[in-house]
Amino acid sequence: MNAGKGGISSQVLIAIIVSIVVFVLLFIIGLCFLISKAKKKYDTLQEDTIGNEIVQSLQYDLITIQAATNNFSEENKIGKGGFGDVYKGTLPNGQDIAVKRLSQNSGQGAEEFKNEVVLVAKLQHRNLVRLLGFCLEGEEKILIYEFVANKSLDYFLFDPEKQKELDWPIRYQIVRGIARGILYLHQDSQLRVIHRDLKTSNILLDEEMNAKVSDFGLARIFGVNQTQANTDRVIGTYGYMSPEYAIHGHFSVKSDVFSFGVLVLEIISGKKNSEFYHSDYADDLLSYAWKLWKDERPLEMMDPTLEGSYSRNEVTRCIHIGLLCVQEDPNTRPSMAIVFLMLNSYSVTLPFPQKPAFFARNSIGTTTQKRLESYQSTNMSIPSSVNEVSITELYPR
Template sequence: MAAALAIEHISHEMADARYSTWLQPPPGSESKSPQIIIAIVVPIVVIFGLFIIIVTCYIRRKPKKKSNDEEEISSVESLQLDLDAIKVATNNFSDENKLGHGGFGAVYKGTLQNGQVIAVKRLSAVSSQGVLEFKNEVQLVARLQHRNLVRLLGCCAEGEEKILIYEYVPNKSLDNFLFDPSKKVFLTWERRYKIIGGIARALLYLHEDSRLRIIHRDLKASNVLLDNDMNPKISDFGMAKLFGVDQTQGSTNIIAGTYGYMAPEYAMRGQFSVKSDVFSFGVLLLEIISGRKNSNVNDSDGATDLLSHAWRLWKEGTPLEIMDPTLHQSFSRNEVMRCIHIGLLCVQEDVSERPFMSSIVLMLSSFSVTLPTSSPPPFLRRGRTEFSQNAILSDSRANETEKSASNSTPMSVNDVSISEIIPR
């Protein structure tokens, strides 16, 4: 019995020893646990820290988004050229470099140090345009990019000097060819048709396709320049007006521009819109076809303007009589007839009946488009532009009004473009 109890006691002690051995960690495990924790935590902390550093550096290096005003100021400043560099380019504005002179000032040919030939427009010292307005105009023109618009390269506003630097267009203006008997022979019908299309596309860009909606307000033959390939480029944006997205009309108390090219609603009441440019385009189109100025017509029935003359021939069924005789029948009859029709549509008295430039471009490019019937243009009389009563009674309304700063009526708002009070 005693032996049995002794054996049972020994077996219990052995079981307890095995149990306690199973509960205790293996030798050396207590010293390894902190190392494992450190091996896991440290890489995580390092990776997270690197991530924070990378994000912080990216945010600091990322350029801050500028406001619209800051961007515009920066854009204008980037176009600034040094006056001394301009003087060197133009040989100190020498007469030998002078290309022309008008109410806005003089234009000079210049050559920059890199060899680039430029046209330098030096505004008159008596110009009413201030530095702020000057920079606003620069900003406006600098944002326009089209192959049929003269490209602005830079500007300079130092002291009394206000200068615009444009790309140099070697063949000067359209009127230099169109109204010169010895030079108009270079304007074949093919070239004239290309010029008409280029002007139309440029106006479409200004009215609808650019980021801005711009009314030129002074489209005429002398404001269309011709490059080496006789491609047209509209110039002189001194009178241009910027419209808002939803704006359709504007008005002014200062009538500036060239009589003979002005739409009746603008000449009589100071109201302008994209349709005002359409009217000017129609006048220019008929001048390109005929080779004659709007004011230089002596019709057998007493008409002294091109619009009345063209309308009479159209109604009599002899529209081709308006053609420039130097073309000697070397033209497409269908193209000419279509252009005359489009020109008469553009110069209608009723603003609402004039087509938009998008329609005009389509009419010029597609002969499958049926043209509407045109109504009479405003009738002009000798010496001054006297529009008929229908134009005065037009229902056009203005959404924008400009107040004149003085009682006088200048020929130009800012003397940037050449504007004449008499018909051309």
């Protein structure tokens, strides 16, 4: 329809209006984009500022650390791990510390090292070993941790004499402490951390025998919505790794759950999963526990030194939880939140466990086995790790 003389046709009018609307929308979108970009830049600057403040607050002078450890004397050495030596030290205020002196071939630059220190410093929980600070001078890269008095769990658990010091109330306390620490890493911290190397030597015990998860050398950070990841470099400790990780390189929170289940069964039995031999009845600790469970004789796997101190219901429930955690299918394993609830509430009904992953040596394949044994013999450094503390061998004092 044509407009009157001197007027504007309806088509032209519509075109003008549409052009204006499109222009306004594009302007608004562009403005929002610029605002968002400016906000991200501001947030990044804020994070960098906060990170720098954290770095400054955690940094120690080398001369202070040398004085605290008597210049890294042999008398002060308390351990040796894959990434360097560990020394006991005492700060001028009287506080005892564990000083991890990283080897010079650790593979990290100064900025990477400081970034990882800031990262680990954000992990604060009573069941995690606490990072106190670091030192970065010249060729020296040093981590300073709280000193944990009673060494590691394996120091007690697998020693025929010392395991007697771990009665059932202490072992039950340790199990719940480990569960709290892992739950914090998986769900309650600012970061979502998959530990990937949970084992008895990485559970330290304080003066009251409270468990503290340590050694984040293989840890990986997940995004908020990330559930699993893959790797071509399967590195960990034989006997504690989930089958999907050992065979296919798949890892997730359920990989840590599997390792926790192995820990629980080792704590109850006083035996190592990787070194378990029990005639022809079972090849490993997991299959042994499973067969006794099916035969309705679960308490037969219990460490004999617990006789007289254990609660039948608590031990049986812990064995049940341990078997749920080591099920072959990761989807059937409970989350650590459910595990923690199971440990602390008898009103929660436990499902019947399915067959565990029988981790016999011939089930993981020759190539994978050699790769794992190579790692354990050399303790290779992991350049993508969250940090490089690794207290894997503690000397008796």
